């Protein structure tokens with residue numbers, strides 16, 4: 393029997409079973425979740441790169457949005473930083489427990505035809521880049537990965553990216569690992585024809601300001617907003633763009649350089 | 656099992672309506688279930704002019720609920736009347752409630768004039784109780800005279816049932832309800848959200864950009880039930896009960912307090928299937944409780 397995937401046009405809530413929940417750094421965890429088994433003949437598919445899921449956590453009213461870090465044969469990987477009540481509870485979840493997951497949400501990255509895509513992740517903006525890097529490699533592209541952290545103790549997934557990417561560079565703000573400085577420093581050293589990025593908003597803005605001119609749609613930035621529903625029903629997450637108002641959960645979280653309007 | 660109810664001549668196949676602001680403009684729920692199973696659908700609150708709404712963050716979590724300060728983001732009543740409601744009605748064949756808000760009596764009236772022309776809309780729900788807009792969206796609903804003044808002016812221009820959505824943030828909700836009834840309201844929806852706030856401990860600042868917002872979700876169910884109970888005793892017009900409903904038993908409880916139909920708000924946001932689940936569960940719960948016809952229990956707890 394195979395595992396349930398997400399139907400392309402049908403978001404849904406599914407009960408996933410936790411297969412592992414491990415600590416990667418002082419405050420970063422990785423949870424793996426197996427989709428329910430099903431005998432459905434209906435075609436199902438994996439989440440798209442850059443999409444996210446909204447995870448229900450026992451005892452808390454709102455779901456928590458987390459990016460898809462990987463999807464392999466119906467097993468979903470999420471990497472999260474423990475920052476508050478919800479992620480604290482998530483870190484206590486044991487293998488075998490069930491989590492209700494609403495997905496898969498958002499527009500996702502559009503994989504553009506490029507020779508040398510540059511992937512940039514800052515902190516918990518790194519995880520979605522993993523799934524993207526995998527799919528880019530499958531599509532015959534050779535991504536460069538730049539990952540940024542505050543300090544050596546925060547660093548995760550360097551080996552995983554090194555195994556996938558043509559080049560993987562790590563920057564730490566204090567210089568304790570890799571290059572010293574922000575992940576956006578030294579962009580000009582690279583030859584690239586597309587940029588995909590996820591991380592704190594100042595990082596995204598710096599990328600927009602320093603990266604060279606690219607073909608339209610070839611710079612895609614992933615944004616965050618406080619959400620309630622995650623599927624477009626409540627308007628909690630709307631932002632202004634050059635192409636009108638967009639719900640980060642629905643018409644986002646990915647915006648192109650051409651649509652972003654910095655405020 | 657008979658789940659049919661009627662709101663001022665508008666027949667509903669069951670009493671379950673997703674509430675304004677919690678199901679977008681209807682389309683957003685389509686991925687999850689066939690929306691034609693619903694009793695009806697309440698559109699996002701709309702104003703005469705398009706609005707962006709408040710700055711972000713617009714939501715915060717609370718115990719058993721949430722706060723929102725969306726601030727009536729909407730494309731304007733004209734767009735709702737001309738495009739959005741008609742498009743929805745093409746393949747949604749249950750009653751549509753258009754939720755109308757405003758910043759002055761004149762604006763409410765103009766919006767009503769526009770939306771009453773829209774064939775797709777069955778009921779106009781006057782939102783005089785939104786806590787999230789400056790210029791006093793809610794002020795209208797907190798004063799019986801002002802509420803009555805607006806209701807009478809709107810009633811004069813509409814040709815569809817006019818329901819008035821009441822705020823619980825008042826000393827006596829029954830008094831405001833009576834004033835609306837006297838001014839010509841065909842029915843009442845209650846309750847809108849309760850004003851609340853949360854502060855971010857690390858930043859020592861309010862979580863929401865608007866600082867305060869409306870509380871909804873299971874936390875407010877007892878308050879909503881009490882309001883419906885009090886208003887049912889005070890007026891004769893039909894009531895739509897809402898506030899914290901998240902299961903079939905809540906629906907039955909709300910109807911026993913006096914509601915003819917119910918709306919489900921925040922519960923949709925955490926479980927997009929909730930309205931379908933409630934509708935599926937209702938016959939079973941009715942059976943357990945010896946209810947054959949839902950209309951038999953409206954106000955049943957008052958006897």
Ligand SMILES: Cc1cc2nc3c(=O)[nH]c(=O)nc-3n(C[C@H](O)[C@H](O)[C@H](O)COP(=O)(O)OP(=O)(O)OC[C@H]3O[C@@H](n4cnc5c(N)ncnc54)[C@H](O)[C@@H]3O)c2cc1C
Pocket residue numbers: 444454455456457458459460471472473474475476477478479480516519520615616617618619645715716
């Ligand atoms: C599209 C999207 C993808 C994300 N992907 C990841 C990821 O892959 N890994 C990861 O570690 N984090 C990710 N986040 C951030 C993550 O959602 C928050 O860190 C998390 O919700 C915090 O929950 P909490 O209960 O621990 O914190 P609390 O501060 O207690 O949460 C209170 C409320 O605020 C919301 N909230 C708090 N911080 C954020 C934030 N930064 N963004 C959005 N909502 C927030 C919570 O969802 C909750 O509703 C993502 C956010 C979005 C919008």
Ligand SMILES: Cc1cc2nc3c(=O)[nH]c(=O)nc-3n(C[C@H](O)[C@H](O)[C@H](O)COP(=O)(O)O)c2cc1C
Pocket residue numbers: 626627674675676677699700701723725727754782785820846847848870871872873875897898899900918919920921922
């Ligand atoms: C995100 C959100 C947006 C809302 N927007 C509107 C609105 O536009 N107009 C309105 O009359 N009520 C609005 N409401 C209030 C709900 O319709 C409902 O009255 C309230 O949330 C209580 O019901 P609940 O506890 O089931 O959510 C909104 C509520 C939420 C949570």
Ligand code: FES
Pocket residue numbers: 618619620621622623624625626627628629630639640641642
């Ligand atoms: S979170 Fe509800 S619309 Fe985006």
